Amino acid sequence: MTALLSFKDVWVEYGDKIVLERINLTIEEGAFVSVIGPSGAGKSSLLRLALGQEAPTRGTILLDDIPLAPECGPDRGVVFQHYSVFPHLTALGNVMFGLECAQSPLLAKLTGAARRQAREEAAAMLEEVGLKEAMHSYPAQMSGGMQQRLAIAQALIKRPRILLLDEPFGALDPGIRNDMHQLITRLWTDYKLTVIMVTHDIGEAFKLGTRVLTLDKWRHDPHAPHRYGAKVVYDIPLERNKQESLSQDDATQPLSIVPDDAGITIDRFDNN
Template identity: 70%
Template sequence: MTGAALIELHNVWVEYGDTVVLERVSLAIAAGSFVAVVGPSGAGKSTFLRLILGQEAPSRGHVRFAGAPMAATCGPDRGVVFQRYSVFPHLTVLGNVLFGLECAAAPLLGRLFGTARTAARDEARAMLDAVGLGHAQDRYPAQLSGGMQQRLALAQALVKHPRVLLLDEPFGALDPGIRGDMHDLVTRLWRDHGLTIVMVTHDIAEAFKLGTRVLAFDKRRHDPHAPQRYGATATYDVPLLRKPDGAKAAS
């Protein structure tokens, strides 16, 4: 564990009518950690991520972000990369990264002009270089491979310097070779930018390779006559020895 708790969940429940998705989730995520979330389909991994994203509010309990109660709305302090549809198809690679900078500086037009635009472009280009897309800045997402699109989605999120980066099966649609490259990239970005990352994945090997901590979500109790009545919770919470400072202890 490094740093203070950035995200805290206290006895959080998520229920839709009769269906309990998450129950009694209490945990804290430290700043600077890389939390990998695994579990079978339907165990509430994505719901957990949406809670932290602010896309969804708990039906019971509360979520605190950086010490303050979490507002149930998505804000620029939390970046996200989804498995698909994370980038805007109508913007070039550079335009996709500029988007966040333009939104912050120009809430009415969403566009920058003059020196502000030049500065934003330089910042966006530096971010694209960091993810290895500097050569492709004028292309549209449809012209990029799946791996390049996910690199772009990472750059787009990181240019906002989010407090926490949420990854929802970000490499699930990539082939194994590209996935390895992306693991190296996301590890490097995590170290260089001092990020806090929460990543949902189906791939347990990936979870143990990348995380400083692995959370496994599953149902503790099961009622065969009413399977929806019990929700999932973090059944395993495994701290790993991997450290952000580059000491590869867990290898």
């Protein structure tokens, strides 16, 4: 495997508040990286850096050994916890919109053969994520799980290499979450994606990831809690490969595969 994304001595600071410090990371192509840590540790900030939505205060981020452009390129797709789909468009319209923006940035509208092609591609992607029957439904007519499937289709239609997931399943019921775990595992394999997923659910992190990173403050100044940022305090490689998909049994089991020696308990909410 080769390095796809590298963080070199990356810091994120807001005014005098240090959120992330000394982040040194190499993420290999094809990895599924789960990121966990207490609330406020900077997990979403790390994703925003990878997305190019935010630049580091210090340090460098490289994509294929080239400094990351300060913009969200088509090589990176993102899905957030709260549904980020357009309410006034059908599922098909939502997914087509991504292609229309990419191919016709000024008008966001395609005509003729290009439109037919985009429609076919969008329909195929909706089928991939299990929304064939709901293609003409509006988001308000869909369940939370269906809306997240739609958000995933929207992110994947531009064929990103890196898929960034910010607590994508956090708002879903456990049964639906398990379905989504199966879906994301299949898409990760079929689309040869590199995934970086932030989650509050440690079991989910270990179940899905090939690697689990824990962000946390490693030193504290009780008089000035903003003075030190979080860094990667645990970086745990896991035995999971692309060929191995989650079986139905795995999906219905409680999420539980945290190794005893991982030394991780995420129950503190004092980083803010």
